[in-house]
Amino acid sequence: MKRTITKRTRPSFVGLFSGCGGFDLGFVQAGFHCVAAFDYDAEAVATHRKNLGGNVYCLDVTQNSDQVVTAVSQADVLVAGPPCQGFSTIGKRALNDPRNSLLLFVADVASVAKPKVVVVENVAGVLSPPHDRYWRQLESRLRRAGYTCKTIRFAASDFGVPQTRVRVMLIGTLSGAELHIPLHGGAAPTLRDILHGAESFSNHHPSVLQPGSAALEIAKRIGQGQKLCNVRGGERSVHTWHIPEVFGHVSDVEREVLQTLMRLRRQLRVRTFGDADPVSAEALSEALNRPCKRHLNSLVRKNFVRRVGDLYDLTNSFNGKYRRLSWTDLAPTVDTRFGQPRFFLHPEHHRGFSVREAARIQGFPDDFEFEGSVESQFRMVGNAVPPPLAASVARSIRDSEF
Template sequence: MTFASLFSGCGGFDLGFTSSGFRSKGAYDLDPEAVKNFRSNVSEEICCTDLTNGIPNEKSLKDVDVIIAGPPCQGFSTAGKRLIDDKRNHLLTLTGTLALRVSPKVLIVENVSGALSGEHAKYFKALDEMMKDAGYLTRTLRCQTSDLGMAQIRRRVLFLAWRTKRNADFETYLLPASNLRKVLAGACKQKNHRPTPLEPSGKDALIAKRILPGQKLSNVRGGKNAVATWDIPEVFGDITEHERTVLELLRRLRRQERARDFGDADPVSIRRLEAALGEPFHHLLEGLIAKRYLRRIDDTVDLVGTFNGKYRRLAWDKPSCTVDTRFGSPRYFLHPSRQRGFTVREAARIQGFPDSYVFSGGEHAQYRLIGNAVPPPLGSLAANLAKQLLGNGL
C-alpha cells in the first residue's frame, strides 16, 4: 500500500502510516526546518515546495493509494484570532484540488475541531462537496487523542474521502487515557532532554512556586484551580481586604454585565460598581489603578491581566492539555513538580513521537514543529481506516 503526504510538517502523520505498513511515494512541505527534520527521521523522499504552485512532478504519484494532508490549522484554531479570510484557511480546499489531480483511492485530511464551527465550516463544506462531486464517498470524524491511549487532551478532525466501494469501522477504538507520569518516565535519559530550571529569585520562579498541579495564573476565573495575581503579593504587590473585595466583585461583574456579543467578559461601568459598593469605593479604585491591578477605560474599569490562564502546572496523574507551539515556555506550561517548563523530548513524548526521532535546529523551531505536528498515534488510526477502505483492513 502506498501513500503520499501534503503539508507534511516534521512527519507525525507519515510516521503513523509507515509504522502501519504503508510505503511513501513522496512528501511535500514549505518549511525548511520541518523538511530537514523529516529527512533526518522519516524519509529522504521529501520535497521543500510551495504547494500553492502545485505538486512537483505530480505524475510520480499516479496510482497512489492514499493521500494524507495536514494543512495549517492556525486560521481555524480557537487559540488564535480565527480570521475568516486567513490565507491559510484556503489551503484546506487546495488540498482537495491537489488530491483530485492525482486521483488517489483514499484522501485523509487532519485539522483542528474549530474548522467545523461557525463561518469557518464553509471551507470543510467546500472540500466535502468537491470530493463528492468527483465521485468519492466522504466521512468526517471528530477525534480525541486521549481516547487513543495518549497522555494528551487534543481534539482533532479527520476528513476521509474514498472511491473503493468499501467501508470501514468508523467508530474509533477507545483506550484508557495515559498520564504524564507514565509517558515521561525515563525521558531524562533520551536525546532532546535539556531542562532549563527557572532562576530561583526571578519573577517566573516566584509565580511558579505558588502554582500547584492543576492550577494556573488567572485573574478572570475564580475557584481552587485559578490563582490570581493578587494572591502573589511578593510579585504583584500587597492589597487590603477591602481592595480584594473590589477585585473579586469586578471579576464576577465583568462576566455578568455584557456590552458586546463576542468574548466572554467586558469592562464594568463605574455606575455599576457604585451601585454594588456604595459611594466610598472611589478611593479603592484609584488605589488599585495606582497598584496596576485595575485599568480605566473611558467610563469603565477592568482588570489588568485578563488572560485566561498562564503558568499552567500540569498534573502527574492526568493527561496533558494540548501540546502547542508554546509548550516549552514556563510562562504557559509548567512541569508537574519541577520549577521549569517542558523539554523538547517531554513535549515530543506527549505528542506521541518515538524517542528514536531526534529533533534538530533551534529549540524554538523544535517546539513549533512538535506543536504543529499530527500526533503519530492519530496517524496510525487514520492508517488503519485507510487499510479498511482499501480492502486490507481487519
C-alpha cells in the same frame, strides 16, 4: 484496472504538508510505504528525512503542483495536514488567511491524481462558522471528483495520547465504500508514566526559571492543576493579588473589591460578544454595600485595575498563564508554546517542558530525533498529528478492501 488495497499488497501513501512527519510516521507504523512527502519548512523536512528516510521534498506545493500530482498518482492514499493557524481558536482566526485555501489545494490534487483514499486532518475550529466554508468546499470538490466523504471528530486521549487534543479528519474513498474508523484506540497513560525517564533521551533541554526572577516567584505559587488567572474564580485560579512579591500588596478591602469586580464583569454584560465587560463604580458599590471609588483609584495606581472611560476593568485579564500540569490529569493540547514556562509548567519542577517531553505527550517514540533550533522543534511537535492516532486510522484503511 483499479488496484485494491489488501493485506496481500503493501499499501502506499503520499504526505502533503507533512511537517516533521507525525502523520506520516503513523502510516509507516501501520505498514504503509511512503512514496513521497512534501513540506516547505526546511528544518521540518530535515527531521522527516532523518527519521523516515525516503523521498521527502522541501518546496511550496502550490508552485509545484505537477510534481505533487505525479507522486500522488502513484500512491494509494493521500495524507494531508494543511496549516491550521487560520482555523485555530488560539490564533487570530482570520477568515482570509491565505493558508486556509490550502485545504482546497488538497481536493484539487486528489481530483487530478485520483488516489483511492484521501485523509485530511485539521483542528476542530475548521468546523465552526464562518470558517467551515472551507471544509464544506473541500468536501464538495472531493464529491464532484467521485469521492464518498465522511468527517470524523477524534479525541487524541482515546488513542493513548495523554492530552485533550481534539481534531477532525475527512476520509474520502474513491470506491464509494465507507471505511469503519474506530473512535477508540486505548486508554491514555498518566503524565507521570509518560514523562518518566525522558531526560535520558535526545531533545531534552527544558527551559528552567532563573533564581530571583518574577517568573520563578509566580511558579512557586502555582500548584498542580492551577494557573495564573484573574478572570476566573475557584481553586484552579491563582490571582495576581495573591502574589504580592511580584505584583504588589493590596489591602483586605481592596482584595474584596477585586474579587467583586472579577464576578460582576461577567454578570453585568453590555456587549453581545466576548465574555466580560467593564463595570461601573456604582455597580461595584451597590454589590459591596459601601462606596468603593477610593479603593478603585488606589487599585488603578497599583495597576490591578484599569479605567475604560467611566468604567473599570481588571488588568491582566488573560484566561490563564503559567498553567501547571497535573501528574494525574491529561495535558492540554500540545502546541508550539509548550516549552515556555509562562504558558505551561512541569507538574513538579519550576520549568517548562522539553521537546522530548512534549514529543512523548504527542506520542512520538524516543528514537525520533528533532533537528533545527529548539523553537523550530517545538513548532514541529505542536503542529504534528499524534502518531498513535494516525496509526489507528492507517490500520483501518490498510485492513479495508474496496
